Amino acid sequence: MIFNFNFVSKEVGEGMKSASIEKTVCGMDQIFFPEGIIGFGEYKKFAILKEKSREPFLWLQSAENQELSFIIIDPKEIDANYAASLCDSDKAILETQDISDCQCFSIVYVPKDSDKISANLLAPIVVNRQKNVAKQVILQDQEYSVQHIILDEMMRKIGEKDVSSFAETK
Amino acid sequence: MLVLSRKPNESIIIGDYVEIKVVEVRGEQVKLGITAPRDIPVHRKEIYESIHSQNKSAANPITENMDKLSKLFKKKKNSADE
Numbered sequence: 001m002i003f004n005f006n007f008v009s010k011e012v013g014e015g016m017k018s019a020s021i022e023k024t025v026c027g028m029d030q031i032f033f034p035e036g037i038i039g040f041g042e043y044k045k046f047a048i049l050k051e052k053s054r055e056p057f058l059w060l061q062s063a064e065n066q067e068l069s070f071i072i073i074d075p076k077e078i079d080a081n082y083a084a085s086l087c088d089s090d091k092a093i094l095e096t097q098d099i100s101d102c103q104c105f106s107i108v109y110v111p112k113d114s115d116k117i118s119a120n121l122l123a124p125i126v127v128n129r130q131k132n133v134a135k136q137v138i139l140q141d142q143e144y145s146v147q148h149i150i151l152d153e154m155m156r157k158i159g160e161k162d163v164s165s166f167a168e169t170k
Numbered sequence: 171m172l173v174l175s176r177k178p179n180e181s182i183i184i185g186d187y188v189e190i191k192v193v194e195v196r197g198e199q200v201k202l203g204i205t206a207p208r209d210i211p212v213h214r215k216e217i218y219e220s221i222h223s224q225n226k227s228a229a230n231p232i233t234e235n236m237d238k239l240s241k242l243f244k245k246k247k248n249s250a251d252e
Contacts, residue, residue: 038218039225056243057236071231077243088208109224110231114238120228123221138213138221146224154242158249 030063031127031134034093038123038136043068046134048105048127057108060125072105075121078153084124084139093135094128102126107136109147118147 033044040062049059056077062068075082084104091097104126106119121144127134174182181191187207194201204212 037225039222040229054233054236054240057240067230069230070225070228071233071236087211089211092209107225107228108231109228110233110235111227112232112235114235117236117239120221120224122217123224136221136225138211138217146220150239151242154239154246158242158246 029132031132033134033136035135037070037125038138040068048072058105060105060107071108071110072125073108073119073150075104075106075119075124078106078119078148078150079121082121082144084126084137085142086126086137087140090126090135090137093133094126095131095133096128099126101130102128106148108150115151116149117151118145118149120146121148122146 030045030047033046035041036043037046043062043064045063047061047063049061051057051059054071056073058072060070060072082104084099086094086099086102094102096102104124106121106124109118109120111117122142123136123138123146125134126137176182176192178192178195181189183189188210189205191203191205192200193203206212
């Protein structure tokens with residue numbers, strides 16, 4: 001899946017609050033959120049920024065408020081089988097009947113304790129890649145967590161690989 | 171808040187297009203049926219609130235706390251590439 005990421009340098013990424021960020025983001029491919037993001041409904045225009053040193057994490061940066069940004073990640077990096085289903089009101093906002101037109105991103109929560117960094121798998125940011133329209137969708141009847149701890153998942157995946165390669169060398 | 175009493179199978183209409191019906195009452199649990207236009211989302215309040223609060227906490231993260239996790243992703247990527 002190809003997505004229109006805007007590439008930024010590490011300096012821009014770290015200096016998200018610099019005065020020039022609004023001007024920088026204005027020139028980029030922007031995504032329109034008709035309903036904003038839950039809790040931040042007044043801000044409708046965002047850009048997704050890719051900072052090489054932070055991959056696979058990305059930035060979701062407001063084009064209207066330089067003080068507003070989120071770290072996001074493709075939920076498939078955490079759960080390879082992640083699948084979101086859209087309800088009618090989601091499809092209407094996203095201007096598509098087909099989830100395959102869309103790409104999902106989970107907002108990442110970064111608390112002081114880095115072991116507790118989590119992704120919101122229950123309410124992904126869903127972006128219609130053709131139209132650059134997006135919505136934060138609350139998944140109905142799907143058993144995902146609002147605070148899925150990323151570290152646990154990573155340790156499991158790395159652990160599995162280490163265990164299997166040990167078994168082979170034995 | 172407008173407070174109305176309803177019995178099972180009675181309804182409330184909000185505006186011209188939203189109807190809430192008491193489908194069943196069993197002990198302390200009330201089953202509600204909601205009819206609304208396709209473009210109006212309906213959610214359990216506590217779920218909506220938990221996402222609202224999670225988003226507020228997630229905004230403007232302190233990225234120094236992420237370095238350990240970023241390293242793990244690189245490690246995973248490197249081992250996958252082998």
